Amino acid sequence: MASTGVDVTRSNEDEDGLVEQRIKARAVASLPGKEYKLEAETELRIEVRSVSDAKVILLQGKAEIFGCELVSDKVVDMRKRTTCAVFTWHGCTIKIIPESVYAYVSDKTPMQFYVNLHEALEQRRCKAVENNTDGPVTMVIGPTDVGKSTLCRLLLNYAVRLGRLPTFIDLDVGQGIVSIPGTIGALHINRTITVSDGLDDYPSLVFHYGSNTPSTNVKLYMTLVSRLADSLRKYWANLPSRCHNGCIINTCGWITDVGYKIIVDAAETFKVDQIIVLDNERLYNDLMIHFGSNAEIVLAPKSGGVIERAQSTRANARALRIKTYFYGDDNSGYTPHVYELAFSDIQIFKVGGPNLPTSCLPLGMKPEDAALKLINVVPEKSLIHRILAVSAALSTDEDIVQTAVIGFVCVYDVDVNRKILKVLSPSPGALPRHILILSDLSFYDIPS
Structure with missing residues (x-):
């Protein structure tokens, strides 16, 4: 086998934290699960198909997941509806909890x-x-x-x-x-x-x-x-x-x-x-x-473990990605915040106008110019569930289209009479900037 050229020396870890992780891993390792013994240069392909998460533990030998070395007796949490491959250059023993998680060993690896x-x-x-x-x-x-x-x-x-x-x-x-x-x-x-x-x-x-x-x-x-x-x-x-x-x-x-x-x-x-x-x-x-x-x-070559996803699966993955931004993962314990913004304190824009033929555009304007046009958005009920990007721009004098963003909020409710926009945010307090950019994306899993 050719050398990987990778230094497999473990990174320095806090001793107390490492002891705590190993105590946790040993407790988890005692739970019912299934052990897999991998030969050198083989991989264990894992698909967490169910609604439950899974845990992976390296019991013996050396192994890695996507180039990240596993630490012996340390639990690796896998979220539901995810896949990964545990690869070993020299052989190892892996335990997966629960036993019902779908997994198989393959020696056909790139x-x-x-x-x-x-x-x-x-x-x-x-x-x-x-x-x-x-x-x-x-x-x-x-x-x-x-x-x-x-x-x-x-x-x-x-x-x-x-x-x-x-x-x-x-x-x-x-x-x-x-x-x-x-x-x-x-x-x-x-x-x-x-x-x-x-x-x-x-x-x-x-x-x-x-x-x-x-x-x-x-x-x-x-x-x-x-x-x-x-x-x-x-x-x-x-x-x-x-x-x-x-x-x-x-x-x-x-x-x-x-x-x-x-x-x-x-x-x-x-x-x-x-x-x-x-x-x-x-x-x-x-x-x-x-x-x-x-x-x-x-x-x-692609890995034989790559799975082609249906459009609905990809849509669910996008929704989960947005949910993670606001709520964190299942173990983080993040609590998003809902607060009110006065219409007068914010400016909402959309980038790009409708695709119109040249004959319908203002004199001298090209179709590609409309693609970068900044359009003012009046807050209304149709914004509920839509994602808004918080621009780093301090004023409309800047090039808002090409300015980076510093975060996102989701529109929770719009009170037109009170002129109040209620938003879901991953952090408390006032928005750091007042210019918001409307996204085509929506997020529906917000607190009632």
């Missing part, structure tokens, strides 16, 4: 291919440090449900385990990894990403798009992608050491027609030097022709 990708990226990071140049900029693309975000997470985790601080850029407005669906954003990864914690507590740079597909407003989407790229370049220019670490870019699953053009434009905007194509030879060949020697194009 992990050796993926770790080779990591080693190539690490070599380029070393050269970037040596020559004081930018690190690798890698984009992962492919159809929906081929494991793009999983591969991104794995490459990020392997980089962190070697002491790197890579940047993760999420351009998938349908999934919402960095923030909620309907946004794009970036964050710097300084620790391994666990199955339980995800990325919710990382400081991030987020731009509001407002829909779960780029096709709703292609002009706005590409404008925000360009704005995000410019913001990151300015940040890296002030912190040269950050640029050596490179970045990993996740993308949407729309890869045909206009979707293909969006991918190419985004790759050129971020000056990508490597594109990993998952499970699509035609896309791989098209990109080889387009980029030539300007970028390395790699065709990578």
Whole structure:
């Protein structure tokens, strides 16, 4: 077996916390469950299908989930309707609780291919440090449900385990990894990403798009992608050491027609030097022709454990992502807050006007101009359940469309007579800004 190039030394943990975790794990391990013995270079694929959560415990050996090393006798919580794969290079024993959780062992895994990708990226990071140049900029693309975000997470985790601080850029407005669906954003990864914690507590740079597909407003989407790229370049220019670490870019699953053009434009905007194509030879060949020697194009296999989701399942995942933003996960105990905002204290806008033929537009206005037009929204009952992004802009003199957002609220009720907007917020107190941007997304699970 080739070396993974990953330092598997455990990170320093607080001793008291580690003791408490192991006591908890031993108590959980005594519960009824099922043990799986994995041979070297095999993986245990787990699907939590039921409405209940599951627990995974490493009893013996060494193993990892998406590049994050498991700690012996530490419980890993898996939420309902989620999947993961526990991989081992040298063999291990895993226990899953409850026994009813669906799981199976497979030796057909692309992990050796993926770790080779990591080693190539690490070599380029070393050269970037040596020559004081930018690190690798890698984009992962492919159809929906081929494991793009999983591969991104794995490459990020392997980089962190070697002491790197890579940047993760999420351009998938349908999934919402960095923030909620309907946004794009970036964050710097300084620790391994666990199955339980995800990325919710990382400081991030987020731009509001407002829909779960780029096709709703292609002009706005590409404008925000360009704005995000410019913001990151300015940040890296002030912190040269950050640029050596490179970045990993996740993308949407729309890869045909206009979707293909969006991918190419985004790759050129971020000056990508490597594109990993998952499970699509035609896309791989098209990109080889387009980029030539300007970028390395790699065709990578998808994992056999990847599950294709129905549209309803994806919609439920989006709803759960938004719910997690307001309520946290099942173990966090977050309590959202409901409070009132006077109409006079806020301004609500929507980005993008209706698609009209050129003949119906004002003199000198182009159809693409309407896509970025800021439209004032009058508060009314139709806003109930809609998501509002809180803009970082201090006044309407700023470019609100291209200004980052600092959070979200959900409209709980609208009292037109009292001119009061009641909103659900993850934190108490007054809003830090008064300019709000209307999203197409809604959230219905709010307290009565």
